[in-house]
Amino acid sequence: MDYRMNIWKLYAIRIFQSLIPAYVIERLFWEQRGMTIQMVVYTEIIFAITIVLLEVPSGIIADKWGRKNMILLGAFLEGGMFLILIFATEFWHFAAAIFLSGIANSASRGAENALLYDSLLLNGRERSFEKYLGRLNVCDVTSAILAALCGSFLASEFTFEFNYWLSLASMLISVCLSSMLIEPAVKGNTGESVAFKEYIVASVQFFRRNPSVCLMVLSGMVTGASLSxxxxxxxxxxxxxxxxxxxxxxxxxxxxxxxxxxxxxAHILIDRFKYRTLLLTVTAFMSVGFLYVSLIKDFTGLVAISIIFLVSGIIDPLVSGYIHHRMDSSIRATIDSFQSLGLNAVLIMTGLGFGYFSSEFDVFGGFGFIAVICGGYFLYFLITSKDAIE
Structure with a gap:
């Protein structure tokens, strides 16, 4: 069976899951409904806690019973989130919506990357994973750009709620597309049917055998949480x-x-530069960029934000590719879920600090706190990665 069609279907799914005009006015819509920065941070923490609790179990379920089913479930729950937000007026409404989104994210995160990698593996193209993951992210971003351009215009002409109705419709289309995926028939080294506990044990052993992977995962956690x-x-x-x-x-x-x-x-830069060099460069730019944004409260801060976005694009293909090339297919979604779990654990801790400093010094103070986190990790990675990662 030709599994290459899965790649195009994943592209289409990403397009419609990112064609969300609600995102461009999301914070204004929430603020309009009475949500303060502190409340928003609380919902982010709810989101992160949900993922921390469900990420690994959902990854195991994806490895055990099918990645397609989890991707389909994730798309369906995201649609439910938008339906709740349309009528949300109280904090608990927003909290419930974000809780659903957390479940959806847990269900699809590891499953999507695993399905992509194994679809390539069955066609002998697994070494091109970073390239295809980068293209998948490009579909994501391109669609989001279109949604943002249309969304801001629609928000200025109609009510904010109209953007949310359109977003719900786009998510329902992604549900239909997800149902058309084909589950890759890949057998791993750990056997066909194992218990949940054995997946956890296999994952822990994988990380113990690969300390460089642990450091790469940690880098993805810190930079990913900061970017969020x-x-x-x-x-x-x-x-x-x-x-x-x-x-x-x-x-x-x-x-x-x-x-x-x-x-x-990303796939070209990986061939020309060391992983360590690339990660140090990205982390350094992020540290300086966040510091500038927090201290210089004028339009030049937008340049710093732009630089942060420019250098951060390489992170996901870089980290995900490094990990996936070193793991067995039978625990692929589970390992990817561990990475997402760690990211959201860091998000919880940094979210508390971001929320506190934002309440004291507005959003500028929150960005200052993130600058300290990035700067501290830059020094840590500089020291610990010298012999671990090339």
């Missing part, structure tokens, strides 16, 4: 600079466009 805050709160940053909402789509499109080169060129 600029993705979540750039709208409030623009709002504080008194930029009209009608221009938000242009800024959103520009920020997302800047992440494209890293995704497209």
């Amino acid at each position: 805050f600029v993705w979540e709160f750039w709208q409030l940053y623009l709002n504080r600079l008194e930029i009209p909402v009608v221009y938000f789509g242009l800024f959103s499109a520009a920020f997302m466009f800047l992440s494209l080169p890293g995704n497209l060129l």
